[in-house]
Amino acid sequence: MSRLLRRLYSTATTTATATTSSAAEAAANTLLHRPLPNIHDWISPQPSHLLSLSLAPYLNTPHPRSTPRTSGDLPAGHHLVYFPPQLPESLLLDDGSDAEQSPSPTTWPRRMWAGGSITFSRTTPLRIFDEALLKERVESVQVKGSRLFVWFERTMFQLPLVPTTPSITERRCLVFLPPPPSSASVETAKPKVLLPKEKPDFVETFVPTQHLLFRFSALTFNAHRIHYDTPYSRDVEGYARGNLCHGPLAVVFLLGLLERELGGGRRVGAFEYKNLAPMYVGERYRIAGRWRDGGKKCELWAETPEGGFSVRGVAEVE
Numbered sequence: 001m002s003r004l005l006r007r008l009y010s011t012a013t014t015t016a017t018a019t020t021s022s023a024a025e026a027a028a029n030t031l032l033h034r035p036l037p038n039i040h041d042w043i044s045p046q047p048s049h050l051l052s053l054s055l056a057p058y059l060n061t062p063h064p065r066s067t068p069r070t071s072g073d074l075p076a077g078h079h080l081v082y083f084p085p086q087l088p089e090s091l092l093l094d095d096g097s098d099a100e101q102s103p104s105p106t107t108w109p110r111r112m113w114a115g116g117s118i119t120f121s122r123t124t125p126l127r128i129f130d131e132a133l134l135k136e137r138v139e140s141v142q143v144k145g146s147r148l149f150v151w152f153e154r155t156m157f158q159l160p161l162v163p164t165t166p167s168i169t170e171r172r173c174l175v176f177l178p179p180p181p182s183s184a185s186v187e188t189a190k191p192k193v194l195l196p197k198e199k200p201d202f203v204e205t206f207v208p209t210q211h212l213l214f215r216f217s218a219l220t221f222n223a224h225r226i227h228y229d230t231p232y233s234r235d236v237e238g239y240a241r242g243n244l245c246h247g248p249l250a251v252v253f254l255l256g257l258l259e260r261e262l263g264g265g266r267r268v269g270a271f272e273y274k275n276l277a278p279m280y281v282g283e284r285y286r287i288a289g290r291w292r293d294g295g296k297k298c299e300l301w302a303e304t305p306e307g308g309f310s311v312r313g314v315a316e317v318e
Contacts, residue, residue, distance in 0.1 A: 113247020
């Protein structure tokens with residue numbers, strides 16, 4: 001993990017006590033030994049095409065309403081709309097999330113996307129019409145106060161032969177939280193606001209709509225209620241400002257913005273990021289990028305309506 005992200009994680013996840021309860025330790029141990037199923041998928045052109053169509057108005061890119069392209073590498077971040085969870089409704093929790101990834105739906109009923117990293121293979125990229133395999137495992141669990149930070153490693157391979165090097169290696173961190181206090185909303189506690197200190201080289205401003213969130217939920221087969229059920233988001237989970245944008249939606253926004261700037265001449269090799277504050281439907285956000293190291297790296301971020309970081313990360317460019 002880069003120095004930037006190590007610093008972000010250390011400042012964003014510290015708590016008043018380092019004591020770990022026996023329940024948290026037991027949950028962490030259970031997660032580390034829980035097998036997760038492999039998922040097969042065809043990298044058909046339609047999901048990627050529909051994702052591009054959904055993002056186009058926000059990224060100021062052409063609306064791809066013609067026939068989906070039938071060849072070429074999968075755009076950076078588009079793997080997030082493939083390998084959907086193979087779950088019957090009986091394995092969804094009350095909030096619509098995945099029971100197989102939860103430490104305990106009663107003790108930690110809320111979950112948030114905390115950040116992660118993605119590495120794209122130069123030699124064996126995922127391409128349109130590839131047959132592919134996802135292998136997933138719980139890599140590590142960190143207990144911090146009343147919260148569990150669970151790291152999942154997801155490796156994606158081309159089939160029928162599984163090469164030594166994955167096409168994509170993704171690590172994602174989900175934080176599982178206890179129920180919110182009954183007397184206050186989640187927004188009552190004011191987190192530390194980190195402000196951008198430098199001017200961006202490129203930027204876009206937009207307001208995510210409920211239509212966008214519905215489309216992304218459908219593309220990812222995501223039933224998490226905080227993205228579409230406003231009374232649930234507000235009254236049960238305590239988000240007074242309404243429905244939350246998906247963590248991976250912010251990732252594809254930032255990578256889509258970067259690919260727009262690259263213009264097809266170069267490619268994204270890797271991306272590390274941290275989610276610092278929620279993004280809400282109907283509020284105005286700014287996504288931006290700034291080149292570093294002579295164009296070999298690009299710092300990418302999303303800003304909240306208050307001007308602080310919502311998402312912050314660094315991409316490597318090849």
